[in-house]
Amino acid sequence: MLKGMMKTKLFWPIIVLILILVINLFFDRSFFSIELRNGHLTGSLIDILNRGAPLILISIGMTLVIATKGIDLSVGSIIAMSGAIGAMTVADTASEGSGPLWMAIGLSLIICLVVGGWNGLLVSRVGVQPIVATLILMVAGRGIAQLITGGQITTVYYEPYSFIGGGYLLTLPFSVFIVAFVFLMAVLLTRKTALGLFIESVGSNADASRLAGINSKNIMLMVYMFSGLCAGVAGLILSSNVMSADGNNAGLWFELDAILAVVIGGTSLMGGRFYLMGTVIGALIIQSLTTTIYSIGVPAETNLVVKALVVLVVCLLQSAEFRRKVFGIGKVKPTGEQKGREGVTLS
Amino acid sequence: MAQQLAKLEMKNIVKEFPGVKALSDVQLSLYPGEVHALMGENGAGKSTLIKVLTGVYSIDQGTVTLEGKQVSINSPLKAQELGISTVYQEVNLCSNLSVTENIFIGREIKKYGRLAWKEMNQHAEKLLERLQLNIDVTKLLSSYSVAIQQMVAIARALNVSAKILILDEPTSSLDRDEVQQLFAVMRQLKKDGLAIVFVSHFLDQIYEITDRLTVLRNGEWIGEYKTEAIDRMELVSKMIGKDLAELEAISSKTTDISQSDTLESMLQANEVGLNGKISPFDLELRKGEIYGLAGLLGSGRTEMARVLFGADKADKGKMTINGKDVHFTTPRSAILNKIGFCSENRKTEGIIPELTVRENMILAIQSVYGWFRYLSRAKQMKIAEEYIQLLNIRPANPEQLIKNLSGGNQQKVMLARWLVTNPDLLILDEPTRGIDIGAKTEIMKLMTHLSKENKSILFISSEIEEILRTCDRIAVLRDRKKVQEFDNDRELTQQDLMKEMAGGM
Amino acid sequence: MINRLSLDYKQLPLVATISLFVLMFSFGSLRYTGFFSTQVFLNLFINNAFLIVIAVGMTFVIVSGGIDLSVGSVIALTSMVTASLTMEAQLSPFIVVPISLLVGTVLGVIQGALIHFYNLQPFIVTLAGMFLARGLSYMISVETIAIDHPFFNFMANSQIPVPGGNFISISVVIALIVVFIAMFVAHFTKFGRNVYAIGGSEQSAMLMGLPVARTKILIYTLSGFCASLAGLIFTFYMLSGYGLHANGMELDTIAAVVIGGTLLTGGAGYVAGSVVGVLILGIIQTIIVFEGTLSSWWTKIAIGALLLLFIVLQRVIVWRSEKKHANG
Known part of the structure; x- marks a missing residue:
C-alpha cells in the first residue's frame, strides 16, 4: 500500500524528467554518453548532476520547512552570505595547507545555522508568518553578503578551496558526494528517527500535535536551522565552483526554484507529508530544463516562461476546486469546519 | 395567537x-x-x-x-x-x-x-x-x-x-x-x-x-x-x-455502590482556575475511579479538562499528583506525568488527518520517547494491530489515512493513542459523541476495564445516562463553576443531576 | 470627538513611519550641508515616482491579505513592450501607451481569477506571474532597446517648476494623481472599504454579503495596472526597455508598504503610509549618497532592519489587542 502511494507520487515527476532528457537526445546524439577523461567522468548527465547540486541541497532543506506549513525565502541570500564568508576567509591565503579550508567551511556553516535559527525563532516563538519572517533576511542577507565582499567580486587564489565545488573524487564531481551525503542524512534523520513523523504531524495539524505532546516550536526551529545549513553548503559549493565571492548575484532567485522543486516533487504547500526523493527529482527537472533550453538553442531566458507554466499546472492540479471543476471529483464543498461540528451519526 | x-x-x-x-x-x-x-x-x-x-x-x-x-x-x-x-x-x-x-x-x-x-x-x-x-x-x-x-x-x-x-x-x-x-x-x-x-x-x-x-x-x-x-x-x-418515565426506570437500575472513599488519591486540584474560562475549583481524583463531569454545553466542563491537562495554562491554584506538586504549562508536561486527554473536537484537536492510523496511534508515546528513540517499524505495527483488534477498528488497516475513517473509528484511534502511553489518568471529553451505539458500548466497557486496572478516568459527556452508569463520583458544572459533587450510589438519579445542571429550581 | 489625540493601536505604525521619516530627514539635514533643501526633498519623489505607483497598488493587495510578487517583472515587461512597439514597430505613443497599460492589467485579471476561483495561494500564483512576465520580456528581446522618440524624450526631460526655484518631473505629477485617486478609492468608495473588510476577515465579509469574488479580482487587476503604469514611468526615467529592469523591485515595494504601516496579515494600512514608506527608502539612499563613504549594500541592510522593526511592532500590536480581548 505504502509502496503504491510512493509510486504514484513519484511517477509523474520521473516521467517528466525522462521526457526532458529524451528530448535532448534529438538535438544532441551524444547526450547520454558518459566518458572518462583525465580520470573524470564527463558528459551532459554528469553536468546536470554537478550544476544541480546547490539547487538540490536547498530544495532538501526547503522540503522540511514546507512540510511544517512554512516557507523559507531567505535561502538565496544565505547562499550569498555563506559563499562570501567562505571565500573571504581564504581570499588572502597563500598557503596550500587544508587548515584555512576547514576554517572557511566551519565559519560559514556555523553562521548559516545561526541565521536559520533566527528565522526559526521569528516563526516559532514570535509567531511571525513564515513568508514575512524570512523576507527580512531575504532583503538584508544580500546586503550583508555584499558588505562582506565589499560589493566586489573577490577572486580566491587558494587552491584547496576549489575542491568543494570543482573537485573530483572517484571520478565523480565532489559536489555530487556532498549532495548524496546531505540527502542521506536528511533521509536518515527523518525516516529512521521520529523527526519526520513529528514534522509531518506539525504540518498537518499543529494544534492536535501540541495536544499529543509534540514540542512543535522546537520542530519548527529545527527545520529552519536545517534549511539554513543546506543553503550554507550550497553557497560554499557555488562560490568554490567559480573560485570567487559574489554578494550581488550568488544564489539570486534560488529560493523560488527551490520552492518549485519541492512542489513538483509532490510535497504540498499546505504542509504535511513530504517527499525528499520527489524533491530531488523536482530539482533535477528544473536543472535539466535549463540545460535543455541551452542545448536546443532557444534563448535561455525562455526558461522563465516554461517555469511559470509548470508552477501553474502543478498548483492547479493540487487545488481541490480546480479538480472538482475540471474532473468533477469530490462534488461536496469541503467546508471542513462545519462538517466537524455536525458530525452527528454513525460509524 | x-x-x-x-x-x-x-x-x-x-x-x-x-x-x-x-x-x-x-x-x-x-x-x-x-x-x-x-x-x-x-x-x-x-x-x-x-x-x-x-x-x-x-x-x-x-x-x-x-x-x-x-x-x-x-x-x-x-x-x-x-x-x-x-x-x-x-x-x-x-x-x-x-x-x-x-x-x-x-x-x-x-x-x-x-x-x-x-x-x-x-x-x-x-x-x-x-x-x-x-x-x-x-x-x-x-x-x-x-x-x-x-x-x-x-x-x-x-x-x-x-x-x-x-x-x-x-x-x-x-x-x-x-x-x-x-x-x-x-x-x-x-x-x-x-x-x-x-x-x-x-x-x-x-x-x-x-x-x-x-x-x-x-x-x-x-x-x-x-x-x-x-x-x-x-x-x-x-x-x-x-x-x-424512562429516566425513573433507568435510575433505579444503577448498579454497584462504589467503594471509592477507600481509594488512594491520585490528583488533587486546589482552587485551580483560569480567568474567563473556569472559576477556581477543588477536585480530587482517586486511583481506579471514574469521575464524571456533568453539565450542559458551555458549563465549563471542557475548560476544566483543558486546564487539568495544561492545554490552557491555569492562572491560579495548585495541583498535586500523587502528592507531588505539579504545574502544567504545556500538554507535554501533563503527558510526562502520565495524563492523557481526548479532546471533544476530534477533527481540529485530535486526529492528524494526513497521517495513517498507525502513525496517529503512536504519536503520543513517541513524543514521550522523544524523536531520537524511534519505535521500530515492527513495534509500531505490533501496537497498531493490537489496538485495531482490541478496539475493533474498521477498516483494520494500519496504513489507512485516518481522515478516511468514520467518526467512531477515528475516536477509537484517539483512545488507542492514549492507551498506548499507559496513562494513570485519562481525560475523555465527549468520547461517545457522534458515534454509533456499538462503538459507544465498547468505549464504556473499556473505561470500566481501565478503572479495574487502577487507572483514573475523568469522563465528560452530554449523556447523563452514560455518566450515571459508569461513574463512581460525579461533579456538576454550571455557568463555568463546579456547583455540586455527588457520590454515585443507589439513591442518585438522573433527575438529581439534571436539577443541578439546570439550576434555579 | 474629544479624544482625538488618543491613538488607536492600528494607527501606531503609521505614526511611527512618519516620525521615522522626519527623524531621518532631520538627521541628514544636521549632518550634511546641502541636505536640507526643497530640491533634495522633491528629488525623493522624482527618483521614486514609479516605486510610489506600484506601492499604491501593492497596498491594496496587502490590505486585502494577499501579496503580489509579479510587479517588478511587469515593469520590465511594460518597458520592453513600450520600447519595441515604439522603436521597432514605429507606433505612435497614443497607441503604445494604452497597450502598455493593458499588459499588467490583463495579467492582474488572470492572477486574481486564479487566486479566487481555484483558491490558490497569492504567493504562488504571482510567483508564476513574475516568472512569466520576465520570461516574456526576454522573448521580445534579450538586449536593451534604447528609446529615442520625441514624446518619450519630452516626458523624460520636462521639468515642471514649483515655487522657490525648484522643479518636479511629469512622472511625479502622474504618481501624485495616482496617490490621490487611490486615497479616495480606499476611503470613499465601496470597493475600497470592501478591500479592508476582506483583509479583516474574508469569512465575515462573505457572511455580510459583500462581493468578495469581484473585489478580489479587481484588487489584483488594480495592482497589475499600477505596475504597468509604473513600468511606463520607469521607461520615461530610463528611456529604454530591458528584461532586467526593476529586478527585485517587488521586494522594495513590499518593504515600503510594510514600513509604511500596512499589516502584512491584512486589514489595516494607508495609501499615504506607503508613500512615506517609499520616501524612507529614498532617504536611506540619499543619506548613503551624501555620506559618500557608505556603500549601496547598507541600503539593503537598513531596509531589512526597518522591516524587522515594523514586523515586530505589528506583532506586539496584535498581541496587545488579543490580550485586551481575553480580559475584556
Whole structure:
C-alpha cells in the first residue's frame, strides 16, 4: 500500500524528467554518453548532476520547512552570505595547507545555522508568518553578503578551496558526494528517527500535535536551522565552483526554484507529508530544463516562461476546486469546519 | 395567537452531508413579536438549521415560506434581502473597521459619488441609541468589548430592516449586566414586531426571555413548546432524549455502590482556575475511579479538562499528583506525568488527518520517547494491530489515512493513542459523541476495564445516562463553576443531576 | 470627538513611519550641508515616482491579505513592450501607451481569477506571474532597446517648476494623481472599504454579503495596472526597455508598504503610509549618497532592519489587542 502511494507520487515527476532528457537526445546524439577523461567522468548527465547540486541541497532543506506549513525565502541570500564568508576567509591565503579550508567551511556553516535559527525563532516563538519572517533576511542577507565582499567580486587564489565545488573524487564531481551525503542524512534523520513523523504531524495539524505532546516550536526551529545549513553548503559549493565571492548575484532567485522543486516533487504547500526523493527529482527537472533550453538553442531566458507554466499546472492540479471543476471529483464543498461540528451519526 | 399568520414557516427540512444526515424532517415556525429558542445539545442540528435559514447551506428537501410566499434562500446576501439577519456567537464582523462601517458596509450611504461618512456616522449613532448604546462610532470595532461588538452586530442586522433576527449564542461571552442589557434590547425589538430566534445554553436565560421553543436532537425535530408550559426537567429530558418515565426506570437500575472513599488519591486540584474560562475549583481524583463531569454545553466542563491537562495554562491554584506538586504549562508536561486527554473536537484537536492510523496511534508515546528513540517499524505495527483488534477498528488497516475513517473509528484511534502511553489518568471529553451505539458500548466497557486496572478516568459527556452508569463520583458544572459533587450510589438519579445542571429550581 | 489625540493601536505604525521619516530627514539635514533643501526633498519623489505607483497598488493587495510578487517583472515587461512597439514597430505613443497599460492589467485579471476561483495561494500564483512576465520580456528581446522618440524624450526631460526655484518631473505629477485617486478609492468608495473588510476577515465579509469574488479580482487587476503604469514611468526615467529592469523591485515595494504601516496579515494600512514608506527608502539612499563613504549594500541592510522593526511592532500590536480581548 505504502509502496503504491510512493509510486504514484513519484511517477509523474520521473516521467517528466525522462521526457526532458529524451528530448535532448534529438538535438544532441551524444547526450547520454558518459566518458572518462583525465580520470573524470564527463558528459551532459554528469553536468546536470554537478550544476544541480546547490539547487538540490536547498530544495532538501526547503522540503522540511514546507512540510511544517512554512516557507523559507531567505535561502538565496544565505547562499550569498555563506559563499562570501567562505571565500573571504581564504581570499588572502597563500598557503596550500587544508587548515584555512576547514576554517572557511566551519565559519560559514556555523553562521548559516545561526541565521536559520533566527528565522526559526521569528516563526516559532514570535509567531511571525513564515513568508514575512524570512523576507527580512531575504532583503538584508544580500546586503550583508555584499558588505562582506565589499560589493566586489573577490577572486580566491587558494587552491584547496576549489575542491568543494570543482573537485573530483572517484571520478565523480565532489559536489555530487556532498549532495548524496546531505540527502542521506536528511533521509536518515527523518525516516529512521521520529523527526519526520513529528514534522509531518506539525504540518498537518499543529494544534492536535501540541495536544499529543509534540514540542512543535522546537520542530519548527529545527527545520529552519536545517534549511539554513543546506543553503550554507550550497553557497560554499557555488562560490568554490567559480573560485570567487559574489554578494550581488550568488544564489539570486534560488529560493523560488527551490520552492518549485519541492512542489513538483509532490510535497504540498499546505504542509504535511513530504517527499525528499520527489524533491530531488523536482530539482533535477528544473536543472535539466535549463540545460535543455541551452542545448536546443532557444534563448535561455525562455526558461522563465516554461517555469511559470509548470508552477501553474502543478498548483492547479493540487487545488481541490480546480479538480472538482475540471474532473468533477469530490462534488461536496469541503467546508471542513462545519462538517466537524455536525458530525452527528454513525460509524 | 394561533390564528396569526406565521412570519416564517420551515417544513420538512432535510440537509445531508456526505454520510451524515444533519437535519431530517425538521420544522420551525416563527411569529412576529416573539422570541423563539432553539434548543438542543451538540450535534442536534441547531447550527445547521441556522445556516440553512441564513443561506450558508442550501437544503436538500423541504420548503421555506416567508410571510406566505415560498422562498429559496441560496446565499447570505439573499437572506439579508429577505430581512433575515444573523448575529453569530463569534462576532462575524470585521474588527479592523470602524463601528459605523461595520453597520453600513455593503449598503453604504453615498453622496456626490462618494461615501458619506458624516451621514453614516450620525445614522449609526441613532441606531445604537435605540439599543441604549452611546459610543464613539468612528473608533475601530476592535477597541470595544465583545458585548458592545455584539450590539453593533445587532445594529447592523436591524439596519437591514430585519424581520427575523437570529441570535446564535449571543450571551456566551457576556457578563450578567451585559446580558440584561441585551435582553432589554430584545424586548424592545419584540415590541417592534420582530421575530427573534435565540440560541443559548443557559436555561435561566431561556426561561427569562423566550416565548416559545423548538427542541432538536440528533438532527431530528422533537417538538415545539410554549416556554412557560414546559418545566426545566422536562425540557432537559427532551434535549438529551430520555422520557421522564424512562429516566425513573433507568435510575433505579444503577448498579454497584462504589467503594471509592477507600481509594488512594491520585490528583488533587486546589482552587485551580483560569480567568474567563473556569472559576477556581477543588477536585480530587482517586486511583481506579471514574469521575464524571456533568453539565450542559458551555458549563465549563471542557475548560476544566483543558486546564487539568495544561492545554490552557491555569492562572491560579495548585495541583498535586500523587502528592507531588505539579504545574502544567504545556500538554507535554501533563503527558510526562502520565495524563492523557481526548479532546471533544476530534477533527481540529485530535486526529492528524494526513497521517495513517498507525502513525496517529503512536504519536503520543513517541513524543514521550522523544524523536531520537524511534519505535521500530515492527513495534509500531505490533501496537497498531493490537489496538485495531482490541478496539475493533474498521477498516483494520494500519496504513489507512485516518481522515478516511468514520467518526467512531477515528475516536477509537484517539483512545488507542492514549492507551498506548499507559496513562494513570485519562481525560475523555465527549468520547461517545457522534458515534454509533456499538462503538459507544465498547468505549464504556473499556473505561470500566481501565478503572479495574487502577487507572483514573475523568469522563465528560452530554449523556447523563452514560455518566450515571459508569461513574463512581460525579461533579456538576454550571455557568463555568463546579456547583455540586455527588457520590454515585443507589439513591442518585438522573433527575438529581439534571436539577443541578439546570439550576434555579 | 474629544479624544482625538488618543491613538488607536492600528494607527501606531503609521505614526511611527512618519516620525521615522522626519527623524531621518532631520538627521541628514544636521549632518550634511546641502541636505536640507526643497530640491533634495522633491528629488525623493522624482527618483521614486514609479516605486510610489506600484506601492499604491501593492497596498491594496496587502490590505486585502494577499501579496503580489509579479510587479517588478511587469515593469520590465511594460518597458520592453513600450520600447519595441515604439522603436521597432514605429507606433505612435497614443497607441503604445494604452497597450502598455493593458499588459499588467490583463495579467492582474488572470492572477486574481486564479487566486479566487481555484483558491490558490497569492504567493504562488504571482510567483508564476513574475516568472512569466520576465520570461516574456526576454522573448521580445534579450538586449536593451534604447528609446529615442520625441514624446518619450519630452516626458523624460520636462521639468515642471514649483515655487522657490525648484522643479518636479511629469512622472511625479502622474504618481501624485495616482496617490490621490487611490486615497479616495480606499476611503470613499465601496470597493475600497470592501478591500479592508476582506483583509479583516474574508469569512465575515462573505457572511455580510459583500462581493468578495469581484473585489478580489479587481484588487489584483488594480495592482497589475499600477505596475504597468509604473513600468511606463520607469521607461520615461530610463528611456529604454530591458528584461532586467526593476529586478527585485517587488521586494522594495513590499518593504515600503510594510514600513509604511500596512499589516502584512491584512486589514489595516494607508495609501499615504506607503508613500512615506517609499520616501524612507529614498532617504536611506540619499543619506548613503551624501555620506559618500557608505556603500549601496547598507541600503539593503537598513531596509531589512526597518522591516524587522515594523514586523515586530505589528506583532506586539496584535498581541496587545488579543490580550485586551481575553480580559475584556
